[in-house]
Amino acid sequence: MKNKFNLRTTLFCSAMLVATLAQAQAWPNKPIRFVVPFTAGGANDLMARAAAEGAAKALGQPVVIDNKPGAGGSLGADLVAKSAPDGYTFLISAAGVISNHMIKKSMPFKESDLVPVALIALAPSVIVAPPNATYSNLREFVDASKAAPDGFNFATAGTGSTPHFVAEVLKTRYGAKLQVVPYKSGNESATAIMGGQVQATSEASIISLPKVQGGKMKALANTWTSRISSYPQLSTASEQGFPEIKIAHWAGVHAPAGVPAEVMDKVAAAVDAAMKTPTIANRLMAVGIEPMGGTRAAFVQFVAEEKARLALIVKASGMKED
Secondary structure (H helix, E strand, C coil), X not given: CHHHHHHHHHHXXXXXXXXXXXXXXXCCCCCEXXXXXXXXXXXXXXXXXXXXXHHHHHHCCCEEEEECCCHHHHHHHHHHHCCCCCCCEEEEECCHHHHHHHHCCCCCCCHHHEEEEEEEEEEEEEEEXXXXXXXXXXXXXXXHHHHCCCCEEEXXXXXXXXXXXXXXXXXXXXXXXXXXXXXXXXXXXXXXXXXXXXXXXXXXXXXXXXXXXXXXXXXXXXXCCCCECCECCCCECCCCCCCCCCCEEEEEEEEECCCCHHHHHHHHHHHHHHHCCHHHHHHHHHCCCEECCCCHHHHHHHHHHXXXXXXXXHHHHCCCCC
């Protein structure tokens, strides 16, 4: 009886393996959904649409964008985390998929419920000041904040936003005297900068560069590791002596846990092909976004490094949910 039971178990497991492999080989046979956890028109949405366009051609099926904004990106992430792991629903992820678990009191899903698949692109953050500011680069800004009796006000898009991380690194690693002023969105922060209500903020290149080029803001530094392709005259924070400032608004693809590895590899390859398509890559670079792509393994490593780096900032600053 025992041998018969073991044989049945083995046959059942083999059948399940064959079925899973057959499903992966047949995939995709219907449209794929990319859930964007932010409103249409922003950096994350634009990168998602570029990836969807190119991936659809590579995979031979439509890739549909579904905007599900809310709760700092957690609403859309939760939807995907609880979706069937059949390879037809993916999250267009951002740094919040990592940092929200660090700073929020509770989350509707576990961090392990979402798995890294592919890096799409990134928009370097640009530290900006009012156009009439007396400081013209990041070093001058930090020194001026230290000299000001009450320090400077630094606008953010809320707790855990990219500008918040930039501000906390400037404070904890480089001694800038800053008061973090949370706004509801990056657009509100930009309005505060242009109106002179705050002394600085940082915002994605796609949003900040047009205002810089229009004379409405002054660019102090690019927060990524290399200069922006469409605006190479702006030096990086690292070049100005702030090597620990390494922040960007990135977009990637995460899958619900349980999606077959073969399917995730195909998605990663399709996104990589999209980012190497000249028309798509040039369109992104023209607005300050750097196409990335790469393998699934490379994105897994990228996410792990982001997690380790952001965790240090959260700990050093005591960053917590409002």
